[in-house]
Amino acid sequence: MGCGTCGTGKPSGCQSNGGCSTGGCNRMNTYDWLMNLPISDAETACRVVEISFNQGSRKDFYRNSALQLFEKGDLVSIEGVSGFDVGEVSLTGEAVRLQLKKKGVDEFSTEMKKILRRATDRDIDIWKQNKAREKEALIRSRAIAKQLNLNMKMSQVEIQADGKKATFFYIADDRVDFRELIKIYASEFRVKVEMRQIGSRQEAGKVGGIGSCGRELCCATWLTDFKSVNTTAARYQNLSINQTKLSGQCGRLKCCLNYELDTYLDALQEFPENADMIQVQRGTATLIKKDIFKNLMWYVLPDSSKQYPLTIERVKKIRSLNNQNIIPDELEAVEVVSGKPKEVEPEFVDVVGHITLKSLEKADKKRQQKGREQRQQQKGTQGNRPLPTLNKQLPRGPQAQGPQKPVQPQKPPQQQQQQRPPQKRTQQPRPPGQQQQQKGTNQQRPPQQRRPPNPPKSNDPQKD
Template sequence: MGCSSCGTATGGKPTGCKSNGGCSTGGCNRMNTYDWLRNLPMANTEDQCNVVEISFSKGTRKDFYRNTTLQLFEKGDLVTVEGVSGFDVGEVSLTGEIVRLQMKKYGVKEENPDMKKILRIATDRDLDQRRINKEREPEAVIRSRAIAKQLNLNMKISQVEMQADGRKATFFYIADGRVDFRELIKVYAQEFKVKVEMRQIGARQEAGKVGGIGSCGRELCCSTWLTDFKSVNTTVARYQNLSINQTKLSGQCGRLKCCLNYELDTYLDALQGFPNDCDQLQVVKGTAYLIKKDIFKNLMWYSLPDSNKQYPLTIERVRKIKSLNRQNVVPEELEPVEVTSSKTVEVEPEFVDVVGQISLRSLERADKKKRQQKKNQQQQQQQQQQQRTPATGQKQVSRQQQPAKQQGQAPQKKTEGARPQPPRHKPNRNKPQEAKKQGKTDA
């Protein structure tokens, strides 16, 4: 849900908080607390809580301030508060009676005389000065890490938070043990010209400050709403029948995921109906070992040493076999149950050949036009060849037939690269008779 100032402007982007659509994922509601006592009627206005909760750096740090002014503040107002030898600018996150519950949760007393005060509504000058000093933070992180590395300190600077007036800087660091940073503070004060405060945080707190997207696809819990970090160990994963895989069970911070504790109570309540001393069962085929417990179907899965198959057994059957084993009776079989899935099997769609069914008119027209042009060009070339061939053919025939007619011989084809052969005459079978006649006449 977006706040009241997230009106939509041109381009579909919110205009109020400038989060550009990140309200539902923690852009506006980062480390937010819902004020469910807002509409509670007050009988006596004098007993109204005068303490206001102020958040800094987009909700990564919160503190309580006393409202000594006559002005009533609402959630989302930017106010100027007392700082270390100066002032700071924050955003009002909670007002009213729910602030007393938050103070009780964190152990802060309302009558504490050391509680700082709200000075005024933030002016334009205060906001400009805060913006200028906030732009120094990324450069300060890079420079501070380089200085810590030069001094050979086993620590990591996670974040640097500048005060709105630029007189103080808080350096958040991570270290496995204690670090002697007395020399480091002197170098930081000389380098950045500010009052230095060093604050050690854990890996989970660093992930909450940096932020990110978890394996579930949502923004990290530690950066949106989770404030108390409970211890998480591998026993939690075993209760939930999860494989002990560090890469899958670890979060962005490198520690076990905090969400492993969310469903632990439900699993513990469901496991109370399962027997605890049934890790091994004796049957004729051998010893059956417990693999897992299914709290949703109330089944216990066992495996035999001679096969890799897993056998699901009901709780009553497991208790019966265990009671027989105590009486030194070994049953013949485990008698597993058949597990049927209630999910409907999705039928895969058959292959359909849609070649030729889908047509693109624009492409078809272009293709048809190209084919028509090609056909016209071929016809023109054929016509030109037909016009050239008869004239050249007549000339060749006339040239070859003229010497043939004069010599009384048939025209011959000329071959390139071959010698001209003499004309072959047919043998005259009447020659001897003509010779005889000539001889008689001569005689």
């Protein structure tokens, strides 16, 4: 839990630095609302201090015989069993007298132990070393109890600050003979052993946790006396008898079932008694539940499962008629009207227009068909290569558009040969890069031995 509400002026942090109102730093906290009042008489001031152990899981009263001034949260050394123990001051001043009166402890009892001194650094070091042994001692003690086949559960082990005494808290349904167990514990841990039986509710208070309400357990924060809880409290409050919902982390019925029980009992006094069954013409009506908030009683008829709410006055009247052997015709149920305004459900508004699955399917099919056509067009352009220019100039048929040009008569091949004189190849200078590339071909056939270019063949039979 957070420590932002600490009012002691000490650094924040969950290390028992102060008195958090949330109870996170020190469980079972008691707010000292008399701490700021001036002391009128020092001789009549309370000389008893409340000391808490193991983060508030156990508290006891000790006498301040040296009249030292202690504040809440101070560590002090107190009398222990053949040694000393270290505890934390949880309450001082006049508020301690109220706690003594509440728990029935005599302020001037001679058996009350004393506070020795303020805890020194050596006392705190020894206390921390022995506290570190508690977890290992708990595991070992459970193993030993299991070997002896004892029907008990070891809940917690608390070792004294000087390490000379250890208190073993256990849970058992029946009486347990642990004489042999004590001997083994004393030889195993080399301490004076004290066995203390606790209930499942006390164990939950020592362990702590979060309840179904979302807050810390009552037994771990403020509840000290545990009253018996039974299912009758749930019936008076019209709760369903569900063991899983009514049980707490300890496995017993929740303590909070008793918190509002008195209020329900006071409200139920106005309801008539012996009205579980009433007679009408349709049959015997059976009582289902009582609503103390609306002062209504709900009945059910045998021929239907409908519930009929009746007022207290109507039930008393029907009950008096039945005592006179008169059976009324109807129950005259009351119409229950809730005071809360009805929430108007928002109607569906089509913002984007009328859309159906068929329209979406049609759009999808169109999209797929368009994609197929595009792919076919791409394949067609890749397969049909462009034709030569001569083919483009020639008409493809009588359907060719445009005026046809007159066809010129072809000249004989002799005239074509005469018009085109033979062309001589002239060697043009080449760049040096190409000369190096063609060097290998020129070495095979020197330029002097090259043959002259062949003259063009003519189609004249006389020259042949």
